[in-house]
Amino acid sequence: MILILPQNQNMNKVLDIKDLTDSTYVIYLEKNIDFKPGQYITIGIDGYMREYSLYNSPEENHLELLVKQIQNGKLTTRLRKSIGQELIVMGPLGEFIIEENDLNKPFTFIATGTGISPFRSFVKSYDLDYQVIHGIRYANENYGIESFDSDKHILCVSRGEGKFKGRVTDYIKSIKLNPEGMYYLCGNAEMISEVGEILEEKVPLENIRNEVFF
Ligand SMILES: Cc1cc2nc3c(=O)[nH]c(=O)nc-3n(C[C@H](O)[C@H](O)[C@H](O)COP(=O)(O)OP(=O)(O)OC[C@H]3O[C@@H](n4cnc5c(N)ncnc54)[C@H](O)[C@@H]3O)c2cc1C
Incomplete structure (x- = not known):
């Protein structure tokens, strides 16, 4: 039987799965789509469809997703x-990308949990002036840490040891914000809303981008 899939929909084989913690893993998929760093795909098994940001660079010959079980x-x-x-794969989708005109600006990437995924894709794809601020509960949730420069990576650990002990929101309140810089926020809705409010006092709205994982 020949399966005819709608446009923008593919079948991609799961090549491998690597556990990072008890509940978080990286899934490696066959690649037959092109994407821009920061985009996501929708994947499906048994009729359940969900969105996942791409965790690696489009230059690589497979797709990676960082998934919290x-x-x-x-x-x-x-x-x-x-x-x-x-798996059924739809996409790539989403506008949480870096415009070519912005590539030389300073970036602050702010993530909670698996929200680090599009930022790993950015730094693996572009040569950027960036700082990444990653909020996690426990130190072993430092997903992708090896892909970031250690002096540009701030772990905010709420229940363990990290460069900063506390939440991302507390860290953002403690630093000087550059109104010329670009601010990208990704993760849970609560962080995005709280950090967004703090940023909006100093940074123009057009310099702030959000991707909510719901
Ligand atoms: C644009 C976009 C990109 C995303 N990218 C990623 C990604 O890169 N990695 C990733 O892990 N997830 C990502 N998500 C979330 C993902 O799409 C699913 O919502 C999530 O994986 C839950 O799937 P599930 O079917 O196992 O849980 P479900 O069966 O849908 O949920 C079971 C229960 O858990 C609750 N729940 C759902 N998600 C969470 C959560 N994160 N924390 C706590 N409780 C939850 C639900 O409210 C529900 O009550 C993204 C979402 C969006 C919209």
């Missing part, structure tokens, strides 16, 4: 056991 989560539980399976 949600307790009793419909897709993330199935995905973890999916090596060798074909």
Whole structure:
């Protein structure tokens, strides 16, 4: 039987899965799409479709996703056991990208948890002037740390040891904000709303970009 898929929809094989912590893993997929750093794809198994940011560079010949397994989560539980399976993949999607005109500006990337994913893709793809601020609960959730320059990477650990002990919001309140810089926020809605309010006091709205993982 020949399966005819709608435009912008592919079947991609799961090549490998690597656990980073008890609940978080990287999934490696066959690549048959082009994407821009910062974009996401929608993937599906057994009728459950969910969005995931691309974790690697478009220059590589496979796709990587950083996935947090949600307790009793419909897709993330199935995905973890999916090596060798074909997934439905739709995309690439999303506008959380860096415009060519902005590539020389200073960037502050602010993430919680797996929200670090598009920022790893940015720094693996472009030569940027950046600082990344990553909010996590425990030190072992420092996903992708090896891909960032250590002097440009601030871990904000709320329940363990890190460069900064506390939440991302507390760290942002403690630093001087450059109104000329670009600020990219990715992760949970609460962080994005709280940090967004702080930034908006000093930084023009057009310099702030958000991607909410809901
Ligand atoms: C644009 C976009 C990009 C995204 N990129 C990523 C990514 O790169 N990596 C990633 O891990 N996720 C990402 N997400 C979230 C992802 O799409 C799913 O929502 C998530 O993986 C839950 O899937 P699930 O089917 O296993 O859980 P579900 O069966 O949908 O949820 C089970 C229960 O858990 C709750 N829940 C869902 N997500 C969370 C969470 N994060 N924390 C706590 N409780 C939760 C739900 O409210 C529900 O009650 C992204 C979302 C969007 C919109």
